[in-house]
Amino acid sequence: MKxxxxxxxxxxxxxxxxxxxGLWIGEATEFVEEVTKSGLEVDYVSPxxxxxxxxxxxxxxxxxxxFSIYESEDFQNRALRNSMHPSDVNPNDYIAIYYTGGxxxxxxxxxxxxxxxxxxxxxxxxxYIASVCHGIAGLLNIKDKNGDYLIRNxxxxxxxxxxxxxxxKKSIVPFLNKDIAIKHGAIFxxxxxxxxxxxxxxxxxxxxxPFSTREVAKKLLTNL
Numbered sequence: 001m002k003x004x005x006x007x008x009x010x011x012x013x014x015x016x017x018x019x020x021x022g023l024w025i026g027e028a029t030e031f032v033e034e035v036t037k038s039g040l041e042v043d044y045v046s047p048x049x050x051x052x053x054x055x056x057x058x059x060x061x062x063x064x065x066x067f068s069i070y071e072s073e074d075f076q077n078r079a080l081r082n083s084m085h086p087s088d089v090n091p092n093d094y095i096a097i098y099y100t101g102g103x104x105x106x107x108x109x110x111x112x113x114x115x116x117x118x119x120x121x122x123x124x125x126x127x128y129i130a131s132v133c134h135g136i137a138g139l140l141n142i143k144d145k146n147g148d149y150l151i152r153n154x155x156x157x158x159x160x161x162x163x164x165x166x167x168x169k170k171s172i173v174p175f176l177n178k179d180i181a182i183k184h185g186a187i188f189x190x191x192x193x194x195x196x197x198x199x200x201x202x203x204x205x206x207x208x209x210p211f212s213t214r215e216v217a218k219k220l221l222t223n224l
Contacts, residue, residue: 004040004094005089006031011053024055091121132208136157141184196211
């Protein structure tokens with residue numbers, strides 16, 4: 001059975017600040033819990049490989065299920081300490097790739113050609129590309145074999161401008177997801193701020209915010 005590749009950030013802080021960021025922990029743990037209890041295996045990759053920081057703010061929302069994954073030796077070793085480098089990945093081993101969020105991804109997800117090629121290969125093999133929240137940044141610049149943006153004419157969602165404002169990060173982030181998505185031809189959809197909302201268009205499955213993580217996982221499992 002093919003596996004799911006989970007993409008994590010290496011970014012420790014917001015650019016030009018001393019404010020910490022990193023992986024939004026629930027966007028990894030909730031997804032992993034859902035797919036692994038269905039019998040699927042996951043691997044973890046990050047743009048640089050190796051260490052993955054956790055956004056300290058995300059731990060405020062951690063519950064028992066989050067801690068059960070977070071405290072496991074497997075997650076700490078394969079996700080947080082020794083995530084794979086993209087060069088270690090054989091995309092043919094995976095039925096789906098899933099981009100987690102946390103503000104850090106806005107700096108290291110958008111322009112990584114290796115991750116883009118991995119995603120495109122999985123997609124062209126009939127697999128799925130999924131994301132949640134800021135993880136949409138990993139999808140924004142993927143181009144198909146014709147040089148067109150993969151999200152062009154596709155319905156997608158991600159962390160909204162309203163949610164950036166409410167999070168007090170609009171002035172810090174390097175771009176706004178909605179703006180780039182629309183610029184690249186996507187049909188950006190959204191629901192109320194911080195409510196679960198998931199969009200599927202073909203083999204693309206995207207969630208709006210951290211509260212959409214489990215629904216993204218369940219939607220992917222339904223397709224698989």
